[in-house]
Amino acid sequence: MIYRKLLVYKLAKSLTVDVYKLTQYMPKYERYGIISQITRSAISIPSNIAEGSGRKSLKEQIYFIEVAYGSLMELSCQLEIALELNYISEQQYDEINKRIHNLAIRLYNYKEYKQKSIASQ
Template sequence: MNGYQDLAIWQRSMGLAEATYRVTRSFPKEEQFGLTSQARRAATSIPANIAEGYGRGTRPAYVSFVRIAQGSLKELETHLILARRLGFCSEDAVAPLLVEADELGRMIRTLIAKLSPKP
């Protein structure tokens, strides 16, 4: 392994961030500094926190940053659902992102469980 870029969880979260950027391109211009920006920041925060935690070099720090990534994932899901409800994008555009977010959430929970000390 060459580092965090080899991790499936990081690769999948980068893919979700890319997809988020593509979907938010169609949002109204007046949302550029609103929901568009919020969704993009949440999406990029997921792989960024996984990478940062990995780079810290300690298990407790890694777990902490992966938990932050988990929170960012839930934030992104909320932004995408709101965008769909407001009619900024279609169900067809958002559904695959939410499916991927759900799978990524499972991967994050599994990673946290593996990294956390056993009672």
């Protein structure tokens, strides 16, 4: 599977695993609330990178990169809310937010690379 070699996939998967670990310490009554939203957003990121890499069309690949980016932005928003609700500490938020920012840049650059590939066809 080619997607497993992609740095953006590796970073997204690692982020997802750590987000799942982080949610284990959130209040149990949020299991079907913010925890569900956070984990669904997180797992959507590497999943869409993987799905997009399996598409033959560059336009479809770009679409799935964009969906992954959108899920990353959702995750960022949800973690900010979790911080304000005191479900995560400022330190936890800062650490994960740096990784989100790094992945956002890399996803953007990956999309740009794919778009340049279309232009050169």
